[in-house]
Amino acid sequence: MKTRILLFAALLFAGTIVFGQECDNGKYIEVTGTSEITLVPDEIHYLIEIKEYWIEEFDGKSKPENYRTKVPLSEIEQNLRRALNEIDIPENAIRTQEVGDYWRERGRDFLISKRFDITLSDFNKIDEILKVIDTKGISYMRIGELKNKDMQAYRQKGKIEALKAARKKAAYLVGALGKLLGDVIRIVEPQENVGYSRFYAAQSNVSSSQAEAFETFRTIKLNYSMVVRFEIK
CATH class of the missing domain: 3.30.110.170 (Protein of unknown function (DUF541), domain 1)
Known part of the structure; x- marks a missing residue:
């Protein structure tokens, strides 16, 4: 670029x-x-954190105490990598930054998370990422470091x-x-x-329409x- x-x-x-x-x-x-x-910038670090979740979280009717079907981190990561590969982001551009864990509710549900640092050379790739990934299991996405x-x-x-x-x-x-x-x-x-400037996107509001918001954050x-x-x- x-x-x-x-x-x-x-x-x-x-x-x-x-x-x-x-x-x-x-x-x-x-x-x-x-x-x-x-x-x-000619080098953009885009951070994506994934986390385990329950299928029942998204059915619109189940209460937390009725969550039963956990989606494992390995499956979420596999889907993420597959989506990134579809838009020609190579494996060597995806680096695992850290692995963490937390309780959804203290003493009950132990969930695992993982954060990836994706090196890009073009902001248009971020627009493409927003269009192809499944946001279920995405904790957050944001721009990390910008370099030239x-x-x-x-x-x-x-x-x-x-x-x-x-x-x-x-x-x-x-x-x-x-x-x-x-x-x-x-x-x-x-x-x-x-x-x-850094752009933050939570799971609840990630969508391709947000691409326009990046225009003022690309320098x-x-x-x-x-x-x-x-x-x-």
């Missing part, structure tokens, strides 16, 4: 502006420059854009006072902010903020 880049060389001028003097009486201005880069193989290059670009934004901001502020911007005195790099956003102190000539 080709990586699409939406680069917001956002010269967002929010931040602290400080005019002052160094201890040697040198005048300076300190500003904050910011930037944001939005990119499409060129992340380091984008990080560098984001920091450079933030520095450019800081210089532009400082230049027009100093220019408004009839002064000239001098050399850089100090650069402070705050902690990087990497964000992406990685890298936000950078650089604090720079410049000399005032």
Whole structure:
């Protein structure tokens, strides 16, 4: 999948502006420059947890005390893998992340669960997964980690854009006072902010119609903020 880049060389001028003097009486201005880069991931980790269930849970009439027919985890897993294979997701892309267990009701029903980490390269595969799987026995599905193989290059670009934004901001502020911007005195790099949204789907509301909701959750956003102190000539 080709990586699409939406680069917001956002010269967002929010931040602290400080005019002052160094201890040697040198005048300076300190500003904050910011930037944001939005990119499409080329590696998507989709998490699916399955759990044992009772057939009577879904007949619409049985009470919990009347549940008798348990569907074993092995059968649920087999059906899940078969469905994933139908949409060309290879076995080596499916990794067992953890196996757990819990009581449906303390002291009575002991049920087993298992979570899978499925590596995808295209968000369209998530849409396909939602269409082919049987949601009975699915505890939850959600997007895990998003990655891009060129992340380091984008990080560098984001920091450079933030520095450019800081210089532009400082230049027009100093220019408004009839002064000239001098050399850089100090650069402070705050902690990087990497964000992406996660989509959660519970068993009760998993459906193919939810594919539309993913449109706004398919990107990685890298936000950078650089604090720079410049000399005032």
